[in-house]
Amino acid sequence: MILDGSALRDVLGVEVPEVQVSAVTNDSRAVSPGSAYVAIKGFTTDGARFVPQALEQGATLIVADHPIDGAPTAVVPDTRAAMARLAVAVNGDPSKDLTVYGITGTNGKTTSSYVLHGILSSAYGAAKTGLLSTAEIIVGTERRPAVRTTGEAPLVQGTLARMRDEGVQYVVLETSSHGIALQRVAGTHYAAALFTNLSRDHLDFHPTMEDYYLTKRRLFEWTDGPKLANSDDPYGARLADEVSGTLRFGTTTAADYQAVAIEQTSAGTDFVLRTPTMELPLHMPLLGDYNVLNVTGAAAIALETGMDPDILQRAVADIPQVPGRFERVPNDKGFEVIVDYAHTDVGLAAVLDVARAVTEGRVIVVYGAAGRRDPAKRPKMGAVATQKADIGIITTDDSYDESPEAIAAEVKAGAPDHEVILDRREAIERALATAKSGDLVLIAGKGHERVQHLPDGDIDFHDATVAAELLSERG
Template identity: 40%
Template structure:
């Protein structure tokens, strides 16, 4: 593909050198550059791609995309493209380079603080049960038909995402569902994608280290529901039991379907029964309803089922197909996943890592167990510090015994993180209600040794 073709996708560029040159590949990692590639200088949170221009040129880059004026050796005939935002430029060029793959399948985006992963697995299973070839892009793994691949982040960088979507098209995928993080929206990872439907699960405090305020966080999520950049004909699927969802459905100009337990919702649940054997409810749309019995436990999973059902209804599937998809998904890895090793108590692993996520998790634990609830929990390092005391309070307040421990401290001292978690409860609870164990393996062992028959042990966060 010629550089001139790529440049047709972006505006306000300043070009030095020839545009009539063939571009072999695109790259944002200078170590991967080969002869004839276009290298995009991406300014990250830790490193800045502009610092690696010389390396990219020495490896044979034919074009360099930058955000600021730089002294770049042009003796090899390198073309320099200055763009207002190289992340956005990479996203648009990647979509062009791979032939706009999101337009060659039906792409569904799911955003929100909690529930993205489970909702995506439910959507995938509904369409799989309906006989479609499916793809999934998410926090746990990516699926390309029957191929399963490990992942490093919730939403891939734009270049990797477009390459992945192209592989899906080549493998015959008809419907793909993707978790869309707020970081991905702010950092243009999904720019260049065209969505069939976009779903909003909920919004509670998280990522305030990156977004600064809850309003900025909401603003990032809202981008998926604004304008025509992500597809002029896409439909919005929104949880109106969530306060931010009610705002969103008023503010978006997209055709919208609402879901919730609220009777006003387009797709709603009634006669809800939550038990240790799973959830049962009546799925209603307009004047029609169908009885649903799922393996998934906890009231929060009712909302995930509703979100997935609303997406499927909007895309033309009937109630029987949707019911089959909801009822045949046994579990989602790391999402209220029950671990059975012959023990006399219930053991659960769940990814909950926000105050609201911990609250929902412990409410679900109470719903499925009459015994004591013992939680092992920590907070990740180098992330939103303001949620730590809130998580500590919820975990101790809503459990019978809380063991605070390390959870991926990154560059921080685990003891400092736990100390901040305790800021939310100092002097309010007796010492026997909680303890501190820095070693996560030892903390889990202590919880298991403490559990009696009929109790429930839950390990929150990274598992």
Template identity: 40%
Template sequence: MTQSRFSDLIQALPVTSSGGDLGTVVTDVCYDSRLARPGSLFVAMRGGYTDGHRFLADARARGAVAALVESWEPDLANYPAYAAVPNTRAALPLVAATFFGRPAEALGIIGITGTDGKTTTSYLVDAMLRSAGYRTGLIGTIAVRVGDEIVDHDTRQTTPESLDVQRLLAQMREARVDWAVLEATSHGLALHRLDECAFDVGVVTNITHEHLEFHGTIEEYRRAKARLLERVAGRGPRPYPGGVVLNRDDEGARAIAEAAGTAPVLWFSAKGAPADLQADDVQLAADGTSFRLTTPRGSVPVRLNLIGAYNVDNALAAAGVGHLLGLSPEAIARGLESLAGVPGRMRRVDLGQPYTVIVDYAHTPDSLEKSLRLLRSLVPGRVIAVFGSAGERDRAKRPLQGAVSARLADFSVFTSEDPRFEDPDAIIAEIAAGARDAGAVEGRDYVCIEDRRAAIRAALDWARPGDGVLLAGKGHERCIIYGAERRPWDEAREAELALRERGYGCTAAGNDE
């Protein structure tokens, strides 16, 4: 059983006050009072919805023996020991890393950031490394995997809290993982979730319009992403190869390149720009994508099981990681080709209907545009889009999404996607306003249907033979969030049910996962 003295856990922190027996033995660390147990250290953090300091008494009642706080009121709870610091969220990663014996020191760590493509690139890197004989771990949007053990999750935190990251890295160390692949979100980088992770390789897929509700400006958003490159540049002595992989075709990636400092930088381009890794002779098909990969060590043909030109970008990003780790072009190609698919990304739902139905996670203006353009290239008929925009997230992107759909879809259904505590109809109205500004007319070019289940069925009713229906925004997610309620949801399953209601389903549902 892991245990530490409270004094050892807080030794390197900027403690402003403390009390009680600092030699108290801690056998667990938590930031959710409901998970406290005898021997726990409870870290009280302030969040968007609540303040952990309100639950000090609850954690103590469940057995917590020490508390790390920002402010201390002795009457709240009778703890054997406590310490106060200016920022508990910033302190937690150091506490967690110390408690778990600094697991990052025993692993090579790859961080992948970007507005779009993080998950697919992570899956490609993971598949490539496993194909090359490495034992890997994965922490990301869809799943967490420690060695061969896969753990699905739906916390909606692509990058978990620092305590959970350090716990998972410790499990990977015990499972003798060689390389950990982490999706590094801007929130995760800005909110200290990835502190105490010694990143050896950093990848930037792109930086477009997203999360301005949190960062405020695109410059601050880019600044958060740049922290990953700074981590690579400042990693210090490590027994692992390292460097940075950047998208030469993306303005956002180019804008933060200097943050890499003296770290080796590999550029990739799918558009013919001067770069270390390039893709030529790209061939798109409904069942995959082919191209010729050129690296500093030579060139090879690659045949991805993923559809869409944007997956060439993701493959180039992954190939850059392989090159930094010393893989040959042939080994890189084999690894990229070994990935069968990514859950919730351009997943085809086929029950024998005469039109195409695709479920995709696209939830930014840029990713929505890419998915709509891809579907347009795959079907001879009309393109029908169904999507919404998340509540309590970047409001500025909503009219942009509406405008994209007005330009690229023949018909759109604006619906709900995790409204949280916002008015779902008001969110939809902001999307519709962008569509109208782009020339769309309600009733002719789009409709607003708040209930997502009804929206999907309406879109299928409008579909004709040869058409394509894109269900965007939910992808792999397993719930829709209304207020604090998580309502169970499975987009692909919902599409299948709707198709069966319309008489299809004599053949088995197909998917590309």
């Protein structure tokens, strides 16, 4: 919708030139005629540098935290908050017409998002459901890769608006701490919220674990509808104590929605969901205790928002494969090849536990650690791999502008006996060549991602595709 000067003043709460705005962006390359360009001072550059380009491409308003000579400018105290408000306004406040389920946590939020999206799609039809996640953006039956866990506010609100306009009613929004702290989801109306767990991650962005937790907690403070927290996790238990109306899910007796009688089978996992009013037997095609928690949380949200238990049973049994989350790479070599996004010590430990439980032979893991991330977890990754795998190969993850050799050395400090092969393709090839019948090869760290960020630039790289190619070359 088009905002005139009066509407813009209402949205931003500051003086605004008499202009009209029909779109908003903080990317000068994406400016189109009638756009508001928000000059955000980022981590590596200042958006004010690109104001001339934005004006040349037709921007009618510049939003900045200081006056800009020669440009129609609205000066605001917080450019990110202003961008979020503008994104909501130009898209007609789309989330008020949708049922938005927010999912946050350190590990499991993408899987939980896919699980809940799958349940909703099975129950209400794919055309009526949408997903914004780390791996994909799904609008009805259309899918495309995501750029980051939670996109910037114009992408979030624009996608929600498109979903609304195309008849989607139920949306799962994977909500990261960055998305909350950087105002990417500000102004979104959440109908329900789910918290999976909290462990050491993103301490390059959050100064402390307490700050990380409090940021996540804000999602529950924004949500008026059902709120579910994993009470098996200390931070989840704390969240349930601190935010009124929060229900607990998990495997302990403290849970309002408790998973009991858990049984792993070759076809998946069976368990009973004990709710405040019933006991509901469930079968899911996923493996692992952590997936029991993911499905329990998603099922609890579905029941709390009114889903019929019989429909839920059928939907859980039909949950699809989650890209890059214990994803099998089909082959006829007699051993399993699994790709998983596990990129923290806690996540890697959980996936290796599942691998051990379903493997008669050896567990071989290819893993590393990312650059620009908390370096304290690097030796912990090595220690976990040493403890839980039979063979480990340390390789390069997304090193960005850090030295891959230096990162690998920090990981190897926790895994002195593990081989280092910096080239990721060569490391995967070595693991596959080492595997014998009955073994399992786990390729951890990047999961669904299709780009590897290296000091010399980005390259196309998708673990499952590379593994399939190498398996094919082996004849």
